[in-house]
Amino acid sequence: MYDAVLVPTDGSDAVDRALDHALRLASDHDATVHALYVVDRRIATANSGDLHDEVVADLETQGADAVEAVRKRAESAGLDAVTDVRHGTPDKEIVAYADEEAIDVIVMAPEGKSPRERIRALGSVSDRVADDAGVPVFLIK
Numbered sequence: 001m002y003d004a005v006l007v008p009t010d011g012s013d014a015v016d017r018a019l020d021h022a023l024r025l026a027s028d029h030d031a032t033v034h035a036l037y038v039v040d041r042r043i044a045t046a047n048s049g050d051l052h053d054e055v056v057a058d059l060e061t062q063g064a065d066a067v068e069a070v071r072k073r074a075e076s077a078g079l080d081a082v083t084d085v086r087h088g089t090p091d092k093e094i095v096a097y098a099d100e101e102a103i104d105v106i107v108m109a110p111e112g113k114s115p116r117e118r119i120r121a122l123g124s125v126s127d128r129v130a131d132d133a134g135v136p137v138f139l140i141k
Contacts, residue, residue, distance in 0.1 A: 002029040002104040008036050008094045008129070011066035014109035018140040019070060022107035023077045025138075031104070032080040035070035036097050037063030038090040060085060091128035098135055106137045 005026045009015045026033050039059045044052065067083035074081035082101075086093045098106055110126040130137040 002026070002031045004034055004101060004103045004105075005029075005031045006034045006036060006094070006098055006101070006103040006106045007070055008038070008090070008106065008108050008125075009066040009070055010037065011062055011069070012109075015066070015070075018107050018109040018138075019073060021138065021140050023074060023079065025105065025107065026074070026079050027077060032082060033070065033074040034097070034101060034103060035067040035074075035081060035083045036094060037066045037085045038093040039063055039085065039087045040090055041088050044087075090125045091132065094125070094129050095132045095134075098133055103135055105135055106133055108137065108139060110139045110141060 002025060005022050007015070007019055007022045009019075022033060025031070039056065043059065044056050063085040067085060071081040071083050084097065086097065088096075094106065094108075097103070106129060108126050108129065110124055126137070126139055130139065
């Protein structure tokens with residue numbers, strides 16, 4: 001039923017809770033776990049001064065660490081894992097990745113660590129992914 005399970009990650013504790021469920025789901029279906037981190041272009045744009053390159057490099061390092069943590073947990077559970085770090089708007093990149101990689105289900109936490117996403121008027125990344133994705137989205141609280 002599921003061959004590919006996507007776990008978007010921002011490296012927060014909330015992702016650990018979602019990952020527990022994603023690994024169980026992937027194990028039940030012998031699916032590949034995909035870990036995706038998106039370097040938010042809005043943060044990079046907001047830091048367009050002298051520190052821009054340093055901020056982007058730091059976010060890329062955080063992303064590499066975050067997807068590596070997911071990969072290690074998946075492989076420890078005996079599952080295949082694929083990782084990717086992309087640049088863009090998180091919800092749009094998550095949906096695009098799901099389409100491009102033939103993802104069957106997205107498992108994510110509705111709260112992460114981005115202060116910007118906590119502004120209610122913007123809504124959350126998970127809300128926008130759930131609205132726009134062409135596959136089921138499991139939101140783990």
